[in-house]
Amino acid sequence: MKTTGRKSFAAEALKQGLLIVSIAAAISLLVNHFRQNGLPLRANPSAKTASENSGEPLQVSLEEARALFSAHAAVFIDARSGEDYRAGHIRGAVSLPAESLEQALPAVASTLSSGSLLIAYCDGEHCSLSREVALQLLAKGYSHVAVLLNGWTLWCNAGLPTGKGP
Numbered sequence: 001m002k003t004t005g006r007k008s009f010a011a012e013a014l015k016q017g018l019l020i021v022s023i024a025a026a027i028s029l030l031v032n033h034f035r036q037n038g039l040p041l042r043a044n045p046s047a048k049t050a051s052e053n054s055g056e057p058l059q060v061s062l063e064e065a066r067a068l069f070s071a072h073a074a075v076f077i078d079a080r081s082g083e084d085y086r087a088g089h090i091r092g093a094v095s096l097p098a099e100s101l102e103q104a105l106p107a108v109a110s111t112l113s114s115g116s117l118l119i120a121y122c123d124g125e126h127c128s129l130s131r132e133v134a135l136q137l138l139a140k141g142y143s144h145v146a147v148l149l150n151g152w153t154l155w156c157n158a159g160l161p162t163g164k165g166p
Contacts, residue, residue, distance in 0.1 A: 057134035058146040060119060062154045069160070074117040077137075079129040080152070090121065090151070091161035098122075098129040101136050112137075117144045121151025 060068070068074040069090070076093035078085045085095040094108045112118060118137060122129035127150070134145045148154070156162065 055138070057120070057131065057138060060146045060148050062148070062158060065119060065148045065151070065155075066158070066160060068117065068119065074119045074146075075112055076148075077112075077118055077120045077130075077133060078152075079120050079122045079133040084123070086165055088152075088156075088162055088164050090155055091163040093121075093163075095166075096120075096133055098132045098136075101133060105140075112142065115144065117146065118142055119146045119148050119151075121148040121155070123150065123152035125150050 065074075065076075069076070069092075076090045077096045078089045078093045079096060079098045081097050081099065082095055085093075085097070089095070094111050096104050096108055118134075120130040120133045120137070130147045130149070130151065134147050137145050
């Protein structure tokens with residue numbers, strides 16, 4: 001008799017857990033849908049984005065960037081110098097220095113599909129390199145482009161995954 005009671009308790013706990021996860025997912029999708037600069041759930045090159053409408057790249061928060069990183073749903077672009085990139089960068093990020101974007105872009109273009117969400121970052125609250133790179137990518141036809149302001153410092157302070165070297 002006790003074994004049956006434990007099984008039904010476990011089954012009930014599992015049902016409740018699945019219900020909670022389902023409700024949380026539904027709420028998250030609704031919030032993202034109605035948010036003014038909601039994140040794309042999948043790449044759709046034909047869809048209009050906030051970037052295309054305003055000419056400005058989207059901005060993502062650290063929390064959004066962390067979630068996208070964990071889901072492998074974005075390509076991170078380090079807009080700092082090659083030297084800074086080699087000293088440390090967001091793990092898996094592509095080096096695309098603002099100062100030499102035209103020369104560096106052909107080497108990484110295959111990594112940056114036009115439908116992927118691209119998140120440019122640099123370092124410092126007043127660093128404009130990520131915005132410069134994002135604007136250049138928008139001008140080159142990449143439609144899903146965002147900026148993580150003060151990205152490198154925020155990422156490191158949060159203890160998120162980093163890499164070093166080329």
